[in-house]
Amino acid sequence: MNIEISNMRTIMSCPRKFWLESYEKKIYHQEEITREIIRYGGSLKHAELSSEFLGITLWATGVEIVVNEEEITVVSQRKGKRLYKYHYYEAALYGYVFYKESGKKTRVIFKSNFYEQEIPWENYVENALMIVGNLSNTDIPEPRINTECKFCIYSNDCLDFFVEKGSIEIIKGIGKVNLEKLNSADIKSLDDIVRNKEKVQLILGEQKGLKTWAQAKAFLDEKPILIRKPPKLNDGIFFDIESYVDFHYLFGLLYKDKYIPFIAREKDSEKDAFIRLLFFFSENDLPIYHYHSYEPNQFRKLLRKYGLNSSFENRFLDIYSIFTNHIAVPVLSYSLKPLAKYFGYKWRTNLNGMKAVRKFEDFLTTGDKKILDEILMYNEDDVRATKLLWDVLRKYT
Numbered sequence: 131m132n133i134e135i136s137n138m139r140t141i142m143s144c145p146r147k148f149w150l151e152s153y154e155k156k157i158y159h160q161e162e163i164t165r166e167i168i169r170y171g172g173s174l175k176h177a178e179l180s181s182e183f184l185g186i187t188l189w190a191t192g193v194e195i196v197v198n199e200e201e202i203t204v205v206s207q208r209k210g211k212r213l214y215k216y217h218y219y220e221a222a223l224y225g226y227v228f229y230k231e232s233g234k235k236t237r238v239i240f241k242s243n244f245y246e247q248e249i250p251w252e253n254y255v256e257n258a259l260m261i262v263g264n265l266s267n268t269d270i271p272e273p274r275i276n277t278e279c280k281f282c283i284y285s286n287d288c289l290d291f292f293v294e295k296g297s298i299e300i301i302k303g304i305g306k307v308n309l310e311k312l313n314s315a316d317i318k319s320l321d322d323i324v325r326n327k328e329k330v331q332l333i334l335g336e337q338k339g340l341k342t343w344a345q346a347k348a349f350l351d352e353k354p355i356l357i358r359k360p361p362k363l364n365d366g367i368f369f370d371i372e373s374y375v376d377f378h379y380l381f382g383l384l385y386k387d388k389y390i391p392f393i394a395r396e397k398d399s400e401k402d403a404f405i406r407l408l409f410f411f412s413e414n415d416l417p418i419y420h421y422h423s424y425e426p427n428q429f430r431k432l433l434r435k436y437g438l439n440s441s442f443e444n445r446f447l448d449i450y451s452i453f454t455n456h457i458a459v460p461v462l463s464y465s466l467k468p469l470a471k472y473f474g475y476k477w478r479t480n481l482n483g484m485k486a487v488r489k490f491e492d493f494l495t496t497g498d499k500k501i502l503d504e505i506l507m508y509n510e511d512d513v514r515a516t517k518l519l520w521d522v523l524r525k526y527t
Contacts, residue, residue, distance in 0.1 A: 132156065133262055134189045135227070136484075138220040141261060144278050145271040146288070152265075154480075158189065159492060168232045171197050176491050177204075181227040184263050190227045192491060201235040202228050207375050208242040218249060219258040225251030226259065275299045283482065285462035286471070292462065293349050296320045300462055301345045302454065308334055308342075320346040344458035352460050360456040360523045366417035366447070368513040368520070371425050372483075372505065374490050378428060380505065381407045384513040391506055396494075404432050411442045418442065421466045421516045422450040449519050457526060470515035473522055477515075481508040 131152045133141070140148045160178035167174045177195045181188050194205040204224050208217075221238040229236040238251045273288035275297070292300045296319030298309060311333050317323060323330055323346035331339030344355040372380035377400040381392040390410070394403040411418065420426065426446045433440055454464055461468050467477065481489060486505055493501040 131185070131265070132187045132189060133265075134191055135220055135223040136192055138223065138258075139214075139216045140278060141265065142216050142219070143276040144274060144282070145265060146273055147278060147282055147284055149265060149270050150284055156189075158191065159495060164195070165231070167195060167197050168202065168228075168234075171199065173197070176495055179227055179231055181230050183226075183259060186262060186265075188223060188227050188262070190224050192488065193224060195228070197232075197234070201237060202232055203237045203239065204228055205239045205241055208240055209375075210242060211244040213240060213245070213247065213249075218251075218254045219261065221249035222251040222254035222258040223262070225249075226255050279463050282463060282465075283467055285468050289349075289460070289462045293320065293460075296322075298323065298346075300349070301342055302464060304342065308338070320349055324350055341455075341458065348458040348460045354460070355458045356526060357456050357458055360452055360527050362527050363419075363447075363452075363520060363524055364417055366419050366520075367411075367414075368516045369418050369420045369425055369446075370509055370512040370516065371428055372486055372490070372509055373428070374487060378404070378432070379490060380509055382506075382509040382513050383407075383410065384510070384517055389506075389510040389513065391509065393502075393506075400432075401436050404436065405438075408438070408440060408442065411440075411445075415445070417447050418445045419447050419449050419516060419520055421512075421519070422448065449516055449523070452523060453519055456523070466512060466515055466519075470518050473518055475511075475515045475518050477508070477511045479504055479508045479511070481505070 133152060134156075137148055137151070140151070158178045158180075160174070160176055161180060164174060164177045164179045167177070168179075173194070173196045175194050177190065177193050179190045190204070192206075194207070196203045196205070206221070206224065217240060221240060225236045225238045236251075237248060239246065239248045273291050275292070279285050289300070298304060298312060298318065298320060312318070312323070312330070315329065315333055317326055317330065317333075323343055327339075327343045330343050333339065334342055341357055344357045348355040368384040370382045371378055372382070377394060377397040379394045379400070381403060383390040392403040392407045392410075394400040426443055426448075429443055429446070450464065453469070459469060459472055461472050463469070467482070481504065486508055489501055489505050492498070493505070
């Protein structure tokens, strides 16, 4: 079993997902040079180091190290505004791996645009090792509802388990408060919801109740259920962004069934790629379709970052919002991959957002064009999958 320490959040929130991913074959390029740096001193921006523990291979990846004769400083670059419990266990395992393999005093620092904190990893290492050790002693864990379901490629595999139990928790956006309201009214299963449509609408409100009823019926009937007719959707451009730690390296478009990438191979090229994207958008006034909120949010940030003005964001239309407000589908997650896969789309790579980041790290390190081509293929699949969902919506208009 291979454990990438950066997956500690997944280990804690969904052991089943982690267990499935831990047996995927991965290739690491930087371990040899990492060990050389540890031995002779120096620094490395993208270190990789492994260590054995109870038959498990722990992998520290994607961290920066600075090494002298006496100590190692491990720096993990983060994106969030604060530290959570899993961060401390993650730091503990980074400290454990580098200390065990080097014998040198090891400091672990987590750093983002909002904080920089050295973590006393020794205080958390016993519990962290217990968590990963328990994974090696179990068969595949049972599914559980958690925050990672919406992005999980395995979510549909867990669906039968939850539907058979009649679990209301799998209904999109149901929330703890609404669950308690339904339970108080003796509505405790998917079947109860379907048989009590008017009662559910009375408890949750007309629109929320309708969406909840439609989602439960979709699960039980094993087919999409129309909530209400979608709006008319005109031809347009389909847009997806791929991002690295501190810059956006790929703006991918699908226009008239042609994939068009705008690539920044380094941080200093981001502005040029973004401006080329703006020029392309200026050539027409078509809607710009995207999936969820990431693209418009990052688009606005880039405009502010480079002091640019644009009205293009007024053309943005979110396929995710349109879909979830008009059609209920029997899937555990409405993230792009599970939903598009339900309607028949097949991705040509096994990448996801985080894996694409690691692939891009490999590209930065090696310059291997095949790695970049794989990322481009993944990004093209994302925009084509978004168009597929647009096609589905058009059939219901």
